[in-house]
Amino acid sequence: MYLEHVNLVVSDVEEMLAFYKAAFPHWAIRSEGEGEWYGKPRRWLHFGDTKYYIAISDNGVGENRNLEGHQTGLAHFAYVTDNIDTIIVRLQNAGYQIAKPGADNPFRRNVYFIDPAGFEIEFVQYLSDIPTERNNDL
Template sequence: MYLEHVNLVVDDIEQALNFYRAAFPHWHVRSEGSGSWHGKARNWLHFGDDYHYIAFSDHGEGSNRELTGHSVGLAHFAYVVHSVDAVIARLNQAGYPVDKDGAEHPHRKNVYFIDPAGFEVEFVEYLSDIPAERNSD
């Protein structure tokens, strides 16, 4: 079992793509189109690889959830990557600063960024193949 996709409502698909293309340079636009969602026009796009993707729709209004607050909603989502340092370098080069570093841990490295739509995205690199070590506090 695995998570196939996340569907994010944004106000600007191109801005979102700029961020995620820097994070995942091997991904591509799988499909795109337009239509309406509950009476409002929208464009949509699927960006990913053959097995995983992010679905974007551009009919967002208002701002995203305040990440430092306590409102119900998405706190963050995370991707396992081969090299956190490489992701940081690509995103920094594209103009996106690290929002916060993850906690020091002997078996993983992680970092958090805020994407252009205000979603917090974690990138984690595991330094062990042993689940008890990877998942320890």
């Protein structure tokens, strides 16, 4: 079993695509369309590769949760990479800044960015294949 996708409701699909295209230049729009969600029209698309993707729908209302607060909701989601420096450079070159540096840990490197809809995204590069090292809290 594995996580195939997350579904994000946003106010601007194009802004989201710009961020995720910078992070994942090898991904593409897999499918897209228009529909209705509980009486409200929406545009939707699936952006990813042949195995994983992000579902993005527009017509979202309001602000995302305060990431510094304690409200119920999504804290962040993470992507594993083999080269975190490349991700950082691509996102910074596209105009996105690091929101939080990751913890100083000998077994992993990580960094957090905030996407245009206000979701916190972690990128992590593991430096060990041993689960107890990868997941420690040093």
